[in-house]
Amino acid sequence: MPVLVEQDPTLVGTLGHALPTGSQVVATTERALAWLDQHPDEYAVVLGPSVELLAALGTAEDLRIKRPTVSVVLVREQFDTDVLTRAMHAGVRDVVAAGDEKAVTGAVERAHQLFQALRGPGGARQLGRVVTVFSPKGGVGKTTSSVNLALALTDRGARKVCLVDLDLAFGDVAITMQLFPTHSIEQAVGSEDSIDLAMLEGLLTRHQDSLTILAAPSHPDVRERVTPLLISRILRALRDGFDYIVVDTSPSFDDATLTALDETDECVIVATLDVPTLKNVKVALETMDMLSIARGHRHLLLNRADEQVGISVEKVESILGMPVSAQVATAVDIAAATNAGTPIVSEKPGHPASLAFTHLAASVTGEPIPAPDGTNATAAEQPRARGLFRRGRS
Ligand SMILES: Nc1ncnc2c1ncn2[C@@H]1O[C@H](COP(=O)(O)OP(=O)(O)OP(=O)(O)O)[C@@H](O)[C@H]1O
Numbered sequence: 001m002p003v004l005v006e007q008d009p010t011l012v013g014t015l016g017h018a019l020p021t022g023s024q025v026v027a028t029t030e031r032a033l034a035w036l037d038q039h040p041d042e043y044a045v046v047l048g049p050s051v052e053l054l055a056a057l058g059t060a061e062d063l064r065i066k067r068p069t070v071s072v073v074l075v076r077e078q079f080d081t082d083v084l085t086r087a088m089h090a091g092v093r094d095v096v097a098a099g100d101e102k103a104v105t106g107a108v109e110r111a112h113q114l115f116q117a118l119r120g121p122g123g124a125r126q127l128g129r130v131v132t133v134f135s136p137k138g139g140v141g142k143t144t145s146s147v148n149l150a151l152a153l154t155d156r157g158a159r160k161v162c163l164v165d166l167d168l169a170f171g172d173v174a175i176t177m178q179l180f181p182t183h184s185i186e187q188a189v190g191s192e193d194s195i196d197l198a199m200l201e202g203l204l205t206r207h208q209d210s211l212t213i214l215a216a217p218s219h220p221d222v223r224e225r226v227t228p229l230l231i232s233r234i235l236r237a238l239r240d241g242f243d244y245i246v247v248d249t250s251p252s253f254d255d256a257t258l259t260a261l262d263e264t265d266e267c268v269i270v271a272t273l274d275v276p277t278l279k280n281v282k283v284a285l286e287t288m289d290m291l292s293i294a295r296g297h298r299h300l301l302l303n304r305a306d307e308q309v310g311i312s313v314e315k316v317e318s319i320l321g322m323p324v325s326a327q328v329a330t331a332v333d334i335a336a337a338t339n340a341g342t343p344i345v346s347e348k349p350g351h352p353a354s355l356a357f358t359h360l361a362a363s364v365t366g367e368p369i370p371a372p373d374g375t376n377a378t379a380a381e382q383p384r385a386r387g388l389f390r391r392g393r394s
């Protein structure tokens, strides 16, 4: 789907009408290039009027050589022959007026035709991956982690992520993000045989340009009518349109959770440093072993991993028989940020908790984390995530 670079919300609205459903919106050309790195099947970049002409031409020059199958469409409030000539030399495929929705749609359609002609219609799209956030215990931070992990996975617009609230009776993803959905999974009840991405898109609520939510029903009794078949079809359909589908779950192996775990590619298990939780997580891991769920694709997140509670990280690892991928301390900032509708990863990207969620995201994707010095390292190569937060512990 095309990626639109535009910062002005009004222009995003009008240009959005002219683009196919599911198009991606990012604020800068830099994020558009990051998006292209992740999407070998992308065919069009639409540079909105807010993008400076020089930056737009530079981007087109760059893509002309590096990604000749991607068409650059330049949208200007006004343009003259000088702009047209320079755009043509830079490799821009179409220059269109901001007010001319039909021209924008036409330019993007031509871009798609060209892409198919160059790549062949069989240039298969990579399917999105399902990441389930699970814990057998309530209140350990599953929702907080799901929301922040989903935001970290968007990589500021380079990836498209959908957060699905499968805590069907008491889901609170939407309220946690201060969203007030008009639709939820409830409107998909009974549509097992007709679910597709286009239908689901009508049920999603947008949080940020690259993060959307499929909210839980507003009444607990609807849970009974959401069948496992419906859930698995929804997750499969979402794979067609998103890079990652993060699933928040209820604190039990109920039907919805088991279905999500069946579909899952990566599983994040949330634990806290207390004996009852660790005992339950251990039993849950054994159950997952028995059911062959996400073997080799499990990531342990220690939440509220505070000093002086009497259980060390080493002890947790030896009890659970798996390494800790990331740990987050108790911090009032985390709860305050979520309560304000801007989770900590968005509000304070440099906060230790945000860095921990970014590490968790890298552990999930297996892709490099950009280091402050500009070099890259994978989560596995970095000093183990816990080392960053474990100063002073022996
Ligand atoms: N590391 C943390 N520091 C401070 N507060 C936290 C932290 N993690 C979670 N919280 C707070 O703890 C409460 C419970 O967290 P959350 O809702 O994420 O848990 P949950 O596992 O999803 O619960 P449930 O099982 O009820 O769905 C929330 O108010 C949240 O803001």
Ligand SMILES: [Mg+2]
Pocket (backbone or CB within 6 Å): 142, 143, 144, 167, 172, 249
């Ligand atoms: Mg929850």
